[in-house]
Amino acid sequence: MSTAMLEVEDLAHVKGDGQPIISEITFTVNEGDVVVLRGVSGSGKTTLLKCIAHLNLYSGHVLFKGYPPTHYGIPTYRTKVLYIPQRPSLLPLTPRDFVLTVMSFKAHKRQHRGSGSVSGRSDAWMDHPLEVGSQFGIDPNLWNRNWAELSVGEGQRIMVAIGVALGTAEILLLDEPTSALDPETTLAVEKYTLSMFRKPESSVKAIIWVTHSEEQAQRVGTRIITIASGKACEELSAPIDLV
Numbered sequence: 403m404s405t406a407m408l409e410v411e412d413l414a415h416v417k418g419d420g421q422p423i424i425s426e427i428t429f430t431v432n433e434g435d436v437v438v439l440r441g442v443s444g445s446g447k448t449t450l451l452k453c454i455a456h457l458n459l460y461s462g463h464v465l466f467k468g469y470p471p472t473h474y475g476i477p478t479y480r481t482k483v484l485y486i487p488q489r490p491s492l493l494p495l496t497p498r499d500f501v502l503t504v505m506s507f508k509a510h511k512r513q514h515r516g517s518g519s520v521s522g523r524s525d526a527w528m529d530h531p532l533e534v535g536s537q538f539g540i541d542p543n544l545w546n547r548n549w550a551e552l553s554v555g556e557g558q559r560i561m562v563a564i565g566v567a568l569g570t571a572e573i574l575l576l577d578e579p580t581s582a583l584d585p586e587t588t589l590a591v592e593k594y595t596l597s598m599f600r601k602p603e604s605s606v607k608a609i610i611w612v613t614h615s616e617e618q619a620q621r622v623g624t625r626i627i628t629i630a631s632g633k634a635c636e637e638l639s640a641p642i643d644l645v
């Protein structure tokens with residue numbers, strides 16, 4: 403039987419004027435799922451991902467492995483259910499700073515368990531992200547540049563590399579991760595991300611992947627959920643071909 407990683411129940415998010423952007427959203431994500439989330443521009447896909455990541459206020463319930471985000475502590479929860487934004491250029495500082503911030507939450511938790519530090523070398527946490535980034539054609543120097551000074555595509559590839567490589571994320575929330583990439587690089591990112599995901603030792607156990615591309619949905623998804631008029635609807639026959 404599949405293990406439920408994420409349960410979203412009757413979730414709603416309303417704008418400041420009281421109008422709902424999304425409402426009555428209910429679905430479960432199981433271990434091994436790559437759930438493609440699609441819908442027309444403005445239908446609420448990013449809003450939903452941010453609610454799941456506890457970056458937006460919402461009503462209803464989000465349970466990660468049976469418990470609400472507060473059970474884990476919100477910063478730690480956000481490293482486990484990791485939102486990969488569509489526009490990382492809005493983030494402060496550099497990709498390297500982002501990695502060290504995320505890893506500091508993991509280190510903090512480990513210290514509380516009394517298991518000591520992650521490594522004797524202060525920058526050892528960068529090794530795997532750099533390695534994955536190089537698979538995506540990312541020059542190592544780009545990790546030290548401010549997010550705002552990266553091209554959209556460079557920022558996207560670095561964010562996906564972080565999500566795949568950090569070893570903290572159990573659910574990746576990918577918000578149009580390849581929208582700024584050329585077809586060849588898009589395929590490379592899809593292939594490497596899914597091959598990492600399928601490895602038994604991967605920390606990532608499920609992915610929600612937002613895309614406007616029907617072809618990408620068919621390539622990466624094991625299930626497809628469409629948002630329309632603020633409600634979510636799962637397609638009955640989902641593609642199963644994996645890259």
Ligand SMILES: Nc1ncnc2c1ncn2[C@@H]1O[C@H](COP(=O)(O)OP(=O)(O)OP(=O)(O)O)[C@@H](O)[C@H]1O
Binds near residue numbers: 417442444445449
């Ligand atoms: N903070 C906000 N205040 C008011 N309206 C908002 C806010 N954030 C999003 N919206 C509106 O909510 C709707 C859903 O936006 P959202 O970004 O979730 O859509 P999306 O499906 O991800 O769109 P796209 O495919 O274009 O990225 C849009 O009409 C957007 O203008």
